[in-house]
Amino acid sequence: MCPFCYIGKRRFETALQQLSFKDDIEVEWKSFQLDPSILYQPGKNINQYLAEHKGISVQRAKEMNDYVTNMAAAEGLQYNFDKAVVANSFDAHRFSHLASKYGKGDAAEEALFKAYFTEGKNIADHETLVQLGTDIGLNGAEVKEVLENKAYANEVHNDIAEAGTLGVRGVPFFVLDRKYAVSGAQAAEAFHQALEQAYNEWKKENNNLTIIGGETCTPDGDCK
Numbered sequence: 001m002c003p004f005c006y007i008g009k010r011r012f013e014t015a016l017q018q019l020s021f022k023d024d025i026e027v028e029w030k031s032f033q034l035d036p037s038i039l040y041q042p043g044k045n046i047n048q049y050l051a052e053h054k055g056i057s058v059q060r061a062k063e064m065n066d067y068v069t070n071m072a073a074a075e076g077l078q079y080n081f082d083k084a085v086v087a088n089s090f091d092a093h094r095f096s097h098l099a100s101k102y103g104k105g106d107a108a109e110e111a112l113f114k115a116y117f118t119e120g121k122n123i124a125d126h127e128t129l130v131q132l133g134t135d136i137g138l139n140g141a142e143v144k145e146v147l148e149n150k151a152y153a154n155e156v157h158n159d160i161a162e163a164g165t166l167g168v169r170g171v172p173f174f175v176l177d178r179k180y181a182v183s184g185a186q187a188a189e190a191f192h193q194a195l196e197q198a199y200n201e202w203k204k205e206n207n208n209l210t211i212i213g214g215e216t217c218t219p220d221g222d223c224k
Contacts, residue, residue: 083120
């Protein structure tokens, strides 16, 4: 539900696609709630919620959202804040963990972002989440069962606790090999540089054998 997270995702993806080692990068999504106490509030638009949450005028809230909408458009994203549904994201995070189990974590996040920011769907609604799951190739019956049985709740709480130990106070927040971090929806160039640095150090640390030469045989039968 953080508007900068969808933008940050796109910029990160742009940087990743430019790297020769992109296929060596594994992306793992983590849960984080900006407002765990938020409830579904039918009839209240996102400008009203933001105004109340930040103690500002509705007009100022609209101006802030308009600014972010223009940022998103520059990344090819369409934000429709006039349709955004104010709701709690906890079950959406549980849904994301289920998707990650089947290697569909990124697809789930993309579907959730689009549902919330573009399509104006209630991402706390279980029927909506079941449909999103089906759309990305999950078993709808399993998604429904998970949501009804509160599965993956501990995983969500653990992610949030882990974020606290890392000093995360806001999102988006990207941790690279537990050594580097990029905070915020920075330009693709910043992600590119950080990824290169983290990857080169990781590669050096994991390819540090000292080889002492001697007679060997290769799989093709060449012995010398």
